[in-house]
Amino acid sequence: MTMNKIIHFKLDGVDCQAEKGQYILDAAAANGIWIPSLCNMKGIKPHGSCRICTVKVNGRPMTACTTPVVEGMVVESNTEELNDQRKQILEMLFVEGNHFCPACERSGNCELQALVYRFRVAVPRFAFQFPVRNLDASNPRLIKDHNRCILCKRCIRGIKDKEGRNLFAFRRRGHKVEISLDPELAGSLTDEQAQKAMDICPVGALIRKEKGFDVPIGKRTYDKKPIGSEVEQPTVNE
Amino acid sequence: MKASVQKVLDRYKSDPTRLMDILIDTQSEVGYVPDAAVAQIARSLGISRVDVEQTLSFYHFFNRKPAGEFQVYLNNSVVAEMYGRRKVTEAFEEAAGCRFGQVSDDGLIGLYDTSCIGMNDQEPAALINNVVFTRLTPFRVREIIRDIKAGKKVEDLVVEGAGDGENAGKLVRSMVQNNIRKIGPVLDPEYIPGEALKKITRLTPEQVIQEIKLSNIRGRGGAGFPTGLKWEFCRKAQGIQKYILCNADEGEPGTFKDRVILTELPRLLFEGMAVAGYAVGATEGILYVRYEYRYLQRHLENVLAETRKKKLLGKKIMGKEGFDFDIRIQFGAGAYICGEESALIESAEGKRGEPRDRPPFPVESGYLGCPTVVNNVETLCSAVKIILNGGEWYKSFGTKDSTGTKVLSVSGDCKYPGIYEVEWGFSVNDILDMTGADEPQAVQVGGPSGTLIGPDEFDRILCYSDLATGGSLIIIGKQRDLLKDVVMNFTDFFVEESCGSCVPCRSMTVLFRQKLQKILDGHGVKQDIEDMIAWGPTMKINRCGLGQTAVNPILSSIKNFRHLYEDRIRKDRSFDGGFDLQAAVAESCWAVHRKPLTEENDHE
Numbered sequence: 108m109t110m111n112k113i114i115h116f117k118l119d120g121v122d123c124q125a126e127k128g129q130y131i132l133d134a135a136a137a138n139g140i141w142i143p144s145l146c147n148m149k150g151i152k153p154h155g156s157c158r159i160c161t162v163k164v165n166g167r168p169m170t171a172c173t174t175p176v177v178e179g180m181v182v183e184s185n186t187e188e189l190n191d192q193r194k195q196i197l198e199m200l201f202v203e204g205n206h207f208c209p210a211c212e213r214s215g216n217c218e219l220q221a222l223v224y225r226f227r228v229a230v231p232r233f234a235f236q237f238p239v240r241n242l243d244a245s246n247p248r249l250i251k252d253h254n255r256c257i258l259c260k261r262c263i264r265g266i267k268d269k270e271g272r273n274l275f276a277f278r279r280r281g282h283k284v285e286i287s288l289d290p291e292l293a294g295s296l297t298d299e300q301a302q303k304a305m306d307i308c309p310v311g312a313l314i315r316k317e318k319g320f321d322v323p324i325g326k327r328t329y330d331k332k333p334i335g336s337e338v339e340q341p342t343v344n345e
Numbered sequence: 346m347k348a349s350v351q352k353v354l355d356r357y358k359s360d361p362t363r364l365m366d367i368l369i370d371t372q373s374e375v376g377y378v379p380d381a382a383v384a385q386i387a388r389s390l391g392i393s394r395v396d397v398e399q400t401l402s403f404y405h406f407f408n409r410k411p412a413g414e415f416q417v418y419l420n421n422s423v424v425a426e427m428y429g430r431r432k433v434t435e436a437f438e439e440a441a442g443c444r445f446g447q448v449s450d451d452g453l454i455g456l457y458d459t460s461c462i463g464m465n466d467q468e469p470a471a472l473i474n475n476v477v478f479t480r481l482t483p484f485r486v487r488e489i490i491r492d493i494k495a496g497k498k499v500e501d502l503v504v505e506g507a508g509d510g511e512n513a514g515k516l517v518r519s520m521v522q523n524n525i526r527k528i529g530p531v532l533d534p535e536y537i538p539g540e541a542l543k544k545i546t547r548l549t550p551e552q553v554i555q556e557i558k559l560s561n562i563r564g565r566g567g568a569g570f571p572t573g574l575k576w577e578f579c580r581k582a583q584g585i586q587k588y589i590l591c592n593a594d595e596g597e598p599g600t601f602k603d604r605v606i607l608t609e610l611p612r613l614l615f616e617g618m619a620v621a622g623y624a625v626g627a628t629e630g631i632l633y634v635r636y637e638y639r640y641l642q643r644h645l646e647n648v649l650a651e652t653r654k655k656k657l658l659g660k661k662i663m664g665k666e667g668f669d670f671d672i673r674i675q676f677g678a679g680a681y682i683c684g685e686e687s688a689l690i691e692s693a694e695g696k697r698g699e700p701r702d703r704p705p706f707p708v709e710s711g712y713l714g715c716p717t718v719v720n721n722v723e724t725l726c727s728a729v730k731i732i733l734n735g736g737e738w739y740k741s742f743g744t745k746d747s748t749g750t751k752v753l754s755v756s757g758d759c760k761y762p763g764i765y766e767v768e769w770g771f772s773v774n775d776i777l778d779m780t781g782a783d784e785p786q787a788v789q790v791g792g793p794s795g796t797l798i799g800p801d802e803f804d805r806i807l808c809y810s811d812l813a814t815g816g817s818l819i820i821i822g823k824q825r826d827l828l829k830d831v832v833m834n835f836t837d838f839f840v841e842e843s844c845g846s847c848v849p850c851r852s853m854t855v856l857f858r859q860k861l862q863k864i865l866d867g868h869g870v871k872q873d874i875e876d877m878i879a880w881g882p883t884m885k886i887n888r889c890g891l892g893q894t895a896v897n898p899i900l901s902s903i904k905n906f907r908h909l910y911e912d913r914i915r916k917d918r919s920f921d922g923g924f925d926l927q928a929a930v931a932e933s934c935w936a937v938h939r940k941p942l943t944e945e946n947d948h949e
Contacts, residue, residue, distance in 0.1 A: 154702075156848070276395035281840060
């Protein structure tokens with residue numbers, strides 16, 4: 108087993124344990140407490156850009172996916188203020204893109220949709236922007252739909268070629284930022300890489316071609332259990 | 346083209362961390378960065394094309410297409426607007442025969458907007474092929490374009506003569522004026538290079554840090570972190586290689602003091618960097634300068650060479666064994682966000698200027714993962730004076746919690762815009778008196794990311810515990826429309842300059858701008874004001890200080906000038922569904938030749 112030093116912290120009043128150097132988000136999960144996140148994914152270097160996992164560490168807002176636990180840390184996560192800010196971020200993501208769940212191959216497996224359900228977003232408080240965004244189906248294996256992209260950078264961080272070069276990258280900045288796929292390297296994209304890209308994408312922005320709806324809607328991951336339940340300890344009520 | 350790009354790549358040994366320089370030099374050679382160059386650079390650096398594009402598309406001075414033989418970048422800061430930018434814009438468009446954002450048909454002239462270029466005391470100002478033109482008038486614009494069309498070189502377009510001080514020097518030859526209105530210990534022209542270095546060779550690095558700590562100086566860029574502590578953290582951090590980065594990316598609109606220091610006192614700055622290097626155990630320094638100040642490049646390189654020759658940089662400084670320190674200059678390429686220290690590091694590494702998550706802090710893991718001190722220009726200059734005269738001496742200036750002096754950049758509606766070195770503890774009223782501001786309506790303290798205050802707060806004090814500032818003060822006269830001319834300008838600035846990484850900064854800035862536009866258009870309701878107040882705190886969870894303050898212009902003006910919002914909102918309704926039925930069906934009605942039935946739905 109691990110030789111790592113065990114340290115202690117408090118999360119929403121609960122005494123928790125963590126391994127030294129463990130991020131708050133992972134340590135919370137190990138203690139059966141779910142902190143919502145979106146741009147974070149196991150196995151990929153955390154980036155802290157969606158800000159949904161923001162918690163208060165000793166009173167200061169910090170992203171749980173990038174902040175390591177320190178002995179004696181006091182963390183708040185499940186508070187009205189933080190949950191409303193999370194809801195705001197989800198609503199912002201909804202209005203800044205074009206998300207039409209019923210027509211999306213990812214529906215039911217989509218982390219954004221699942222979070223929106225869990226946070227009970229009915230109508231966003233922000234005005235829909237209805238941006239004009241492209242759908243790029245030029246690659247033989249992968250469809251890139253910018254309407255659904257939430258700019259989490261998971262594909263950038265998670266997918267490299269054999270030489271370690273990035274297949275995906277950001278272009279431009281601010282609200283004009285978008286994901287681009289390398290025209291040269293994309294030509295040699297394998298089925299496995301295309302599948303990996305689709306799996307890494309939390310929404311339906313990257314969709315593998317010629318293969319879809321393997322699992323019918325209604326029987327997908329979040330159709331069965333809400334997001335977060337995979338780490339939460341079952342309580343008596345459930 | 347291939348050969349010239351190869352030359353550039355060879356110059357930087359195809360090092361991917363020097364991508365900024367490679368792109369800047371490629372653009373200088375070719376005029377823009379074409380697809381073929383992107384592919385060639387990617388191949389040579391062993392990275393993908395999209396990775397090159399990722400950096401390239403982030404900075405607004407890089408061009409992917411031919412952008413005009415003469416590229417005009419006209420500053421769109423609020424002070425430029427005050428001093429007649431609109432008419433200058435029209436003159437440019439008429440004379441050049443194209444709109445802003447376009448290139449003239451013959452490919453000769455490209456017109457572009459750009460965020461504050463650090464000339465707020467001499468607006469309207471523009472960069473034309475890196476040459477600065479200040480105090481533009483429609484008449485001058487017509488002359489400039491006429492001369493461009495007549496085939497003159499860009500240097501020959503300047504008819505105003507050279508500015509004061511080093512601006513008139515052979516290597517600068519610029520019409521820029523320093524406008525130094527008040528000098529203090531930092532701006533003191535009597536400075537003799539090398540004395541502080543001589544002094545520290547007799548001290549241990551720890552003693553140097555002790556002296557800086559004793560002075561209580563805090564970072565002059567705006568964030569105000571104690572400098573001595575920063576140096577100490579870096580000194581104690583594990584790492585063989587350490588770096589001193591000097592932040593000369595002053596992009597906060599209304600700030601131009603570093604420009605004057607770079608022009609007049611580069612030796613003082615280089616000495617400050619060497620002092621910092623000695624204190625923390627760094628042998629390399631990088632001066633990160635904003636692209637807007639490229640007209641100072643030859644001057645700065647020349648002073649660097651001269652300083653090396655005098656053995657004030659290089660190996661065995663002052664003859665002391667083991668005291669090695671040298672500096673390279675890194676230019677940015679147009680991005681406000683790079684003034685944030687971790688974004689600056691990313692940019693210096695050849696990447697997009699996106700701030701990093703902390704921890705780890707740069708003092709632990711900064712440039713190329715090594716312990717790094719990032720200090721503002723003025724901080725490093727002050728450090729030299731602290732070493733020379735002692736921490737106790739420094740504490741005799743300013744207030745108890747804010748020691749020393751601050752170089753202010755004052756612009757806007759006042760008689761004497763320029764830079765003023767004052768002790769901390771001056772009130773805003775003092776500054777207004779000093780600069781000849783007769784009828785101020787408001788003062789923007791600390792640039793757009795700072796605070797907008799009205800007359801009832803003019804007695805507030807400039808210091809870290811009251812009005813902290815990186816030094817920009819924009820005075821707004823009675824004649825200005827505060828919301829339309831000022832707050833909207835600042836809001837546009839943040840929309841343009843967000844890096845796009847954090848969701849609230851990327852998205853909320855746009856949503857706030859829409860709300861403000863709605864209010865300016867006379868369609869706003871009370872709920873719009875309430876919404877912005879309610880949503881504002883969410884900006885505090887953005888990663889960097891700049892993102893956290895990106896809607897401050899609106900929040901701060903609602904707080905201090907709420908009546909200006911109240912005056913503009915509709916009084917006949919307090920709620921707005923956000924949906925206009927008439928407008929929604931207008932097109933369909935037109936298509937079927939019917940008039941919309943609106944009477945029963947119309948509330949008016």
